Every structure is written in C-alpha cells, then in structure tokens.
Amino acid sequence: MHMAMASDAPGNEFRLGMLIYDTRYRSLTIQVIVLILFGLAVAWLLNNTVQNLEAKGRTFNYGFLWQRAGYDIQQQLIPYTNDSTHFRALLVGLMNTLVVAILGCIGATIVGIIVGVLRLSKNWLVSKLMTIYVEIFRNIPLLLWILFIFVPLGELAPNPTDFRVTEEMQAAGEEPRASMILFDTVAITARGVNAPYPLLERPLGTVDVAGIPFNLSVLAFLAVVGASFYANSLIRRRARAVQEATGVRPVIWWKSLLILFAPAIVFLWALGFHLEVPELTRFNFSGGVLVQNSFIALLIALILYTGAFIAEIVRAGILAVSKGQTEAAFALGLRPNRTMSLIILPQALRVIIPPLISQFLNLTKNTSLGIAVSYLDLRGTLGGITLNQTGRELECMLLMMLIYLIISLIISSLMNIYNRSVRLKER
Amino acid sequence: MKRSVFFGALTVAGLAAGASAAATLDEVKARGELICGSNTGLAGFGAPDASGNWQGFDVALCKALGASVLGDATKVRFVPTTGETRFTALASGEVDVLIRNSTWTLTRDTELAFDFVAxxxxxxxxxxxxxxxxVSSAKELDGATVCIQxxxxxxxxxxxxxxxxxxxYTPVNVADDSEAQRQYLAGACDAYTTDASGLAASRATMPDPGSHVILPEIISKEPLGPVVRHGDNNWGDVVRWTYYALLTAEEKGITAANVEEVAASSTDPEVRRLLGVEGDMGAKLGLDPDAFKRAIAxxxxxxxxxxxxVGEATPIGLARGLNALWTQGGLQYAPPFR
Structure with a gap:
C-alpha cells in the first residue's frame, strides 16, 4: 500500500513547473536566480567601467607605483626621499597608519577598561564624571574632536624662534619667551614635541628585510629584556614550589630586581647608550625626535573617542556577569579588587571581546581622518598625493580599499584567535 | 544567445555613455547652466563675497563663458574644488570646465587626459x-618647515x-589655502609656498599684511589656465576663444562700457568679426553671432x-608683469579672429 502510494505520487518525473510550484525546488530556484542577477550586476558594473575608461582614453594599470614619487613626507618610519617610488611612499603611509592604529587600539583599551570599571563605581562623583566623559565623546563626531585637539596645540604653543636667546637679550637680562622643560630636554612648540632620542655609541648595525631596515641593537635589547623576564618567572616558580613544599616563601624580591634590570643596564652601558637632546637651530629644533602635533592630536582623539565606546562595552560585560558570582567571591573572603580581577573580568571578557573587535576595526579605519590635520597616512600618500600627481583615481582607490580590507581582516582574525582562547570551554 | 544579446546591450550603453560625455557644449545648452570648477576660496581669483556671490579673476572667465554660451553671465554654478579633488571633479563630468589656478603640465595633458586650452x-x-x-632669500631656508598645498x-x-x-626642509601638507594660512599664521611652518599670485592673495587677507614678506625667488613656471576634458575639441575651442575674445578686446580697446558703441560704429574688420557684426565666428563654434560681445559686456x-x-589698485596688488599684452612686453597674445 505504502509502496503503491509513493509510486503513484505526482512528481516522480521532473517537469519545469516544479521549479516554482514544488517546495522541494523552489528555494533552490530563487537562489540561482538571485545569484545570476547579482553576477549580471557585477558584470555590468565592470563592463561599464572598462567602457567609460576606454571612452576617456584611460588605461588601467599599476605601473605608476614604480615611478619616482617626487614629493616629501614629514613623518617617515622607514627611509624615504623624494627619489623613492610611489610604492615606497605607499609603505611610508601604511607605516604611519599602522603606528596610529596600534597605539590607538592599546590606548583606547586601557582608557575603556578603566572608565568602564569606574562607571560602575559606588562613588557617586566618579561614576557621574565617567558618564559625562562617555556621553560627550560618544556623541560628537570624531573629526571635530581631532580638530578640537589639533588647533589649540598649534595656536597656543610657542614658535621655535621664541626659545632663542640673543646676545642683546642676555645683555638686557631678558628671558626668552619660551623655554624647554624637563631639565632642558623637551621642547613643546607649535609644530610638535621635540624629545630626546636614544642613541648608541657602538650600535650593532641594521639588517634590511624587503627594504625595511631592522635595527639589530633594538632587537638585541628586546631579546635581553625577554630573557630577563623568563629568568624571573623561573625564580618565582621555584619560590612557589618551595612555598608549597615547606609553607615558607623564600625572599626573592632582590633577586627579581637584579635579574630584571641589571642585564638591560649592562647591555645599554656596553653599547654606549646616551640621549640626543634637541637643540635650537636656525628655524627648528634639530636632533632628538619630533612628535608632530598632527600625530598627537589624531592619536589622542582616537583614543578618547574609541575609549568611550569601549568603556560602554566593558560596563555591559561586567553587568552581564551574574551578581551571584560577586557574592560568592565575597563569601570566600576575596577583597573587591581581587574579585574584579580574578572573578568578574575573566568572565566579562567573553562578552566584551566580540564587540571590542569592531571597535578596533573602527579605530583603524578612522585613522584615515588624519588628512584633516595634515597627517600623511595611507590615505594621505597613496590616496592623496600619489593619486593626484598620477591621476590614477581608480587604481589608487581600489588599492587603498584592498589594503584597509587586509589590515581589518588581519586584526579581526587575530582577535578571533584570542576570543577562542578565552571563551567558555565546553567539555 | 541571451548572453550575447546582453553584452551587446552593454556595449551600446557603454558607447552611448562615451558619446554623451563628448558633447559638453550641447549638454550645457540643454541644462541652461554652466558648471564651473572653482577654488574653495582664494581672494581675488575665486572666492564667494560677503553676500555669497562668487568673485575673482578666474570666476570672471567662467561668467564670460556663461555669457557667450548661454547669453547670461549669472547662469553659472560654481563648484568649489580643492587641489586634491579638482581633476577628479573634471574627469568625472561633475564640472564642465575647471578654471582654478591649475598649472599646465605634460602629465596632466596626457595621462590625466585633459586639455589646457589657454x-x-x-x-x-x-x-x-x-x-x-x-629671511631675505629662499636660499636661506635650509632646515625650515614649509607649508604646502x-x-x-x-x-x-x-x-x-x-x-x-x-x-x-620639513613639509607640512595641507588640504587648501585657508588651512595653509591658518597653520602658517599659527607658526606650524616657517614659510608658505604656492604660486606667487596666490601668496599675494593670501597675504592681502591676513590680519597684518605688512609683517609678511614674499621672497624674491620664483622657483618654477606655473602657467595657469582653464582645463577641459581631452577629446571634446569643440568645447575646448569654445572656452579657448571666449578667453581670446577678452584678450583681443583689450588689444582693440573694447571695454564693458563701450562695447555696444564700438559694435555700432567700428570699421575695423577684426573688431566687427569679434563682435559678430559681420562674419560667422560664433556660428563656427556653435554659438550665437554676438556670443563674444555678450562675454565682453x-x-x-x-x-x-x-x-x-587682482590689479595694483586692489589689496592683492599684482603688477601685470608677464600678463601684460604682447604689445606691452607681456606674454598675453591672442591669435587672430579670422
């Protein structure tokens, strides 16, 4: 009976109408149609672009990247002159983007966690102050914050020439209109902050990898510091083992101090470490390092703006941990600080990290606003000067979008790996 | 089959787009409005005045063009463009013509696919x-910080x-003239560099013009002129000859005040051709016979x-210099209206 019913059922043989009327095929049909329409739309866009470029007598190629750039860039983290190629200028811009993005993410996270925790403080004044900070920064466009910080930096600080002491001024016993701070090592001017720069008398040299020089002295110094920390962790582990075996923790603080600082100090002394203090020349301070106002303004604005959003995420994460956890911790005799760091925050991280990723991505993309304050990042070099000098709008824009896309994908995949490590382990 | 029909249709659409982009003159006439790419604000050359009307040396050429093509100098819309956005605006067809202190170079003529018509x-x-x-010479600027657009x-x-x-030197790359001025005045840079005419215009708008010096060195040739898209030769001719009409008018002593009177009384054949009293100079370009007369008026x-x-009686105070007529030792020279 069953068999007969099945074989008698209509639809055993396939008819075209079934693509629409048969629920088994309908969704497939719709998907195929949508896919075809989407493909046609993309093809039309590409075709239209190619046709219009041809009609304008323009070609599409990236050969210009290997031509001489011809322009100068203020902040260079890798060597660059106006004889370098446009590609090199792109790399310089990319470095400038990355340095703001990385420092910004770190700073915004620190600000966000502190403010997020303080917003839940029982102290009325502290929690209200934090609320005001969050609401002010969240609700005013980032570009305005960047300009709001940048303009006073330039307008209020003295010019480099204000630091000059002429012979007439000495004779008259006059003071210069401005002077350096921190034992005459740091000068704050309308252009930026001139700070001392660490130099070595006997440096280890550099190694070029793909045109980007790596300073061996810095790498060696980092290796020494890393080794010190590792050695210190060994000492602490032994102390813990002794404590567990005998119940008495040996005194190790002087060993830790020695092992953490002595090797680094000896290393720096051996290489002849000294600071190069900026000195006033004809127009500017030379020597030392100049941290530009545009960089400072962009970084501070990004940190404070994104920090406000992260604070809300942190607060939400903490509130998501049930109150019973806190009460249980208190019942065990843990103090509030330890409760927060050992019980609440680790659990809150599971809620915090996914939205935190999008804040990091936002911050990274927002670095492109640096053009408003003359900060030459990727948008300023590739998407600004190179684009304009070569007239290759389409090529530059596509390349720039691709690079931002890759940066964002790298950030989110790194954060996803971290997220996997802290999420709830289900066994 | 269906595929080939589809791509055929695409090709037609693409070609149609290309063809329509080529006839700017017809587009402007049909629209009844000329769209002129202008400066974001450079006193004397192109900037809105207190009541929002665009004024300036470059703006006047846009208005002359509006008068010759549409018969009305007010039918011009000004689109402010920065140094960065101007060429994209022209290439994409957002503006019909770019008259905005733009320097004629080989690369812009070829790779950017533009024509500098004058x-x-x-x-x-x-x-x-x-x-x-x-500082009294640009050669003393070693180590200086320089603001640049x-x-x-x-x-x-x-x-x-x-x-x-x-x-x-240390460059400070700024987006436009006003931001450059602000940073220069705030001390973010020691020197501001741009075209000498632009420096004079900027200085005129500064609070204390006398406390700024323009150094004697001129370090480049900057021939500034109107730009159109490459390939639309008829439109290029219209812009070029409207400009030459203004030059020829100066050479022949025709002014806005006396143009009607000259048109009625002049016996000079070139003046008569210029003002459309005889010949068909306008028609050759697809314009009305009295197009140039309207521009001059x-x-x-x-x-x-x-x-x-921008002349010496204005705050900007530029001398004619190279921009005097060829008859007075300058470089401004119009080919004959014939």
Missing part, C-alpha cells in the same frame, strides 16, 4: 615668510628646489578683469 595667468612659485624671521605641482617643485640647492576685457580683481 594660459590666463602666467605665474611662478614663490615663498612667503614672516618679516621678523629675518597637497596635490599641486608646487609640492614637486618644492622638493626639486631644496634638492638642487642641497638644502633640507558681462565682465569687461582681460585688462579690466585683471585690474578689478
């Missing part, structure tokens, strides 16, 4: 510094100048435009 201002790049800095030829000239003189001749906007 030179309405012969300029060169200079430097401005504060007087109390005690991004996306301009001046950016490249600056790099070349310092390199050939074995000097170093709207803004005056080249000399009048110069003196009214």
């Amino acid at each position: 030179v309405n201002y012969y300029d060169g790049q200079g430097f401005m510094v504060k007087r109390d800095l005690g 991004t996306g301009t030829t001046t950016e490249l000239n600056l790099a070349d100048f310092f390199k050939s003189n074995n000097m170093t 709207a803004v005056g001749n080249y000399g009048e435009v110069f003196e009214a906007n």
Whole structure:
C-alpha cells in the first residue's frame, strides 16, 4: 500500500513547473536566480567601467607605483626621499597608519577598561564624571574632536624662534619667551614635541628585510629584556614550589630586581647608550625626535573617542556577569579588587571581546581622518598625493580599499584567535 | 544567445555613455547652466563675497563663458574644488570646465587626459615668510618647515628646489589655502609656498599684511589656465576663444562700457568679426553671432578683469608683469579672429 502510494505520487518525473510550484525546488530556484542577477550586476558594473575608461582614453594599470614619487613626507618610519617610488611612499603611509592604529587600539583599551570599571563605581562623583566623559565623546563626531585637539596645540604653543636667546637679550637680562622643560630636554612648540632620542655609541648595525631596515641593537635589547623576564618567572616558580613544599616563601624580591634590570643596564652601558637632546637651530629644533602635533592630536582623539565606546562595552560585560558570582567571591573572603580581577573580568571578557573587535576595526579605519590635520597616512600618500600627481583615481582607490580590507581582516582574525582562547570551554 | 544579446546591450550603453560625455557644449545648452570648477576660496581669483556671490579673476572667465554660451553671465554654478579633488571633479563630468589656478603640465595633458586650452595667468612659485624671521632669500631656508598645498605641482617643485640647492626642509601638507594660512599664521611652518599670485592673495587677507614678506625667488613656471576634458575639441575651442575674445578686446580697446558703441560704429574688420557684426565666428563654434560681445559686456576685457580683481589698485596688488599684452612686453597674445 505504502509502496503503491509513493509510486503513484505526482512528481516522480521532473517537469519545469516544479521549479516554482514544488517546495522541494523552489528555494533552490530563487537562489540561482538571485545569484545570476547579482553576477549580471557585477558584470555590468565592470563592463561599464572598462567602457567609460576606454571612452576617456584611460588605461588601467599599476605601473605608476614604480615611478619616482617626487614629493616629501614629514613623518617617515622607514627611509624615504623624494627619489623613492610611489610604492615606497605607499609603505611610508601604511607605516604611519599602522603606528596610529596600534597605539590607538592599546590606548583606547586601557582608557575603556578603566572608565568602564569606574562607571560602575559606588562613588557617586566618579561614576557621574565617567558618564559625562562617555556621553560627550560618544556623541560628537570624531573629526571635530581631532580638530578640537589639533588647533589649540598649534595656536597656543610657542614658535621655535621664541626659545632663542640673543646676545642683546642676555645683555638686557631678558628671558626668552619660551623655554624647554624637563631639565632642558623637551621642547613643546607649535609644530610638535621635540624629545630626546636614544642613541648608541657602538650600535650593532641594521639588517634590511624587503627594504625595511631592522635595527639589530633594538632587537638585541628586546631579546635581553625577554630573557630577563623568563629568568624571573623561573625564580618565582621555584619560590612557589618551595612555598608549597615547606609553607615558607623564600625572599626573592632582590633577586627579581637584579635579574630584571641589571642585564638591560649592562647591555645599554656596553653599547654606549646616551640621549640626543634637541637643540635650537636656525628655524627648528634639530636632533632628538619630533612628535608632530598632527600625530598627537589624531592619536589622542582616537583614543578618547574609541575609549568611550569601549568603556560602554566593558560596563555591559561586567553587568552581564551574574551578581551571584560577586557574592560568592565575597563569601570566600576575596577583597573587591581581587574579585574584579580574578572573578568578574575573566568572565566579562567573553562578552566584551566580540564587540571590542569592531571597535578596533573602527579605530583603524578612522585613522584615515588624519588628512584633516595634515597627517600623511595611507590615505594621505597613496590616496592623496600619489593619486593626484598620477591621476590614477581608480587604481589608487581600489588599492587603498584592498589594503584597509587586509589590515581589518588581519586584526579581526587575530582577535578571533584570542576570543577562542578565552571563551567558555565546553567539555 | 541571451548572453550575447546582453553584452551587446552593454556595449551600446557603454558607447552611448562615451558619446554623451563628448558633447559638453550641447549638454550645457540643454541644462541652461554652466558648471564651473572653482577654488574653495582664494581672494581675488575665486572666492564667494560677503553676500555669497562668487568673485575673482578666474570666476570672471567662467561668467564670460556663461555669457557667450548661454547669453547670461549669472547662469553659472560654481563648484568649489580643492587641489586634491579638482581633476577628479573634471574627469568625472561633475564640472564642465575647471578654471582654478591649475598649472599646465605634460602629465596632466596626457595621462590625466585633459586639455589646457589657454594660459590666463602666467605665474611662478614663490615663498612667503614672516618679516621678523629675518629671511631675505629662499636660499636661506635650509632646515625650515614649509607649508604646502597637497596635490599641486608646487609640492614637486618644492622638493626639486631644496634638492638642487642641497638644502633640507620639513613639509607640512595641507588640504587648501585657508588651512595653509591658518597653520602658517599659527607658526606650524616657517614659510608658505604656492604660486606667487596666490601668496599675494593670501597675504592681502591676513590680519597684518605688512609683517609678511614674499621672497624674491620664483622657483618654477606655473602657467595657469582653464582645463577641459581631452577629446571634446569643440568645447575646448569654445572656452579657448571666449578667453581670446577678452584678450583681443583689450588689444582693440573694447571695454564693458563701450562695447555696444564700438559694435555700432567700428570699421575695423577684426573688431566687427569679434563682435559678430559681420562674419560667422560664433556660428563656427556653435554659438550665437554676438556670443563674444555678450562675454565682453558681462565682465569687461582681460585688462579690466585683471585690474578689478587682482590689479595694483586692489589689496592683492599684482603688477601685470608677464600678463601684460604682447604689445606691452607681456606674454598675453591672442591669435587672430579670422
């Protein structure tokens, strides 16, 4: 009976109408149609672009990247002159983007966690102050914050020439209109902050990898510091083992101090470490390092703006941990600080990290606003000067979008790996 | 089958798009409005005045063009463009013509696919510094910080100048003239460099013009002129000859005030052809016979435009110099209206 019913059922043989009327095929049909329409739309866009470029007598190629750039860039983290190629200028811009993005993410996270925790403080004044900070920064466009910080930096600080002491001024016993701070090592001017720069008398040299020089002295110094920390962790582990075996923790603080600082100090002394203090020349301070106002303004604005959003995420994460956890911790005799760091925050991280990723991505993309304050990042070099000098709008824009896309994908995949490590382990 | 029909349709659409982009004159006439790419605000050359009306040396040429093509100098819409956005705006068809202190270079002529149809201002790049800095020559600027508008030829000239003189500098790349002025005045840079005419215009709008010096060195040739898209030769001719009409008017002594009277009384055959009294000069370009007469009546001749906007009687105070007529030792020279 069953068999007969099945074989008698209509639809055993396939008819075209079934693509629409048969629920088994309908969704497939719709998907195929949508896919075809989407493909046609993309093809039309590409075709239209190619046709219009041809009609304008323009070609599409990236050969210009290997031509001489011809322009100068203020902040260079890798060597660059106006004889370098446009590609090199792109790399310089990319470095400038990355340095703001990385420092910004770190700073915004620190600000966000502190403010997020303080917003839940029982102290009325502290929690209200934090609320005001969050609401002010969240609700005013980032570009305005960047300009709001940048303009006073330039307008209020003295010019480099204000630091000059002429012979007439000495004779008259006059003071210069401005002077350096921190034992005459740091000068704050309308252009930026001139700070001392660490130099070595006997440096280890550099190694070029793909045109980007790596300073061996810095790498060696980092290796020494890393080794010190590792050695210190060994000492602490032994102390813990002794404590567990005998119940008495040996005194190790002087060993830790020695092992953490002595090797680094000896290393720096051996290489002849000294600071190069900026000195006033004809127009500017030379020597030392100049941290530009545009960089400072962009970084501070990004940190404070994104920090406000992260604070809300942190607060939400903490509130998501049930109150019973806190009460249980208190019942065990843990103090509030330890409760927060050992019980609440680790659990809150599971809620915090996914939205935190999008804040990091936002911050990274927002670095492109640096053009408003003359900060030459990727948008300023590739998407600004190179684009304009070569007239290759389409090529530059596509390349720039691709690079931002890759940066964002790298950030989110790194954060996803971290997220996997802290999420709830289900066994 | 269906695929080939589809792609055939695409090809037609693409070709149609290409063809329509080529006939700017017809588009402007059909629209009844000329869209002119202008400066975001450079006093004397192109800037809105207190009541929001665009005024200036470059703006006057736009208005003359509006008068010759549409018969009305007010039917011009000005689109402010920065050094960075101007060429994209022109290439994409957002503006019909770009009259905005743009330097004629080989690369812009070829790779950017534009045509510079004339030179309405012969300029060169200079430097401005504060007087109390005690600098009297650009060669003394070694180690200085220099403000520069991004996306301009001046950016490249600056790099070349310092390199050939074995000097170093720190660039501060700013988006437009007003931001450059603000940063220069705030002390973010020691010197501001752009076209000498632009420096004079900027200085005129500063609170204390006397405390700034324009250094004597001119480090480049900056022929500034109107730009159109490459390939639309008829539209290029319209812009070029409207400009030459203003030049010829100065040469022949025709002014905004006397143009009607000259048209009625003149016996000079070239003047009669220029003003459309005889011949078909306008028709050859697809314009009305009296197109150039309207342009001259709207803004005056080249000399009048110069003196009214940037000349020595204005705060900007530029001398004619290279921009005098060829008959007075300058470079401004119009081919014959014949």
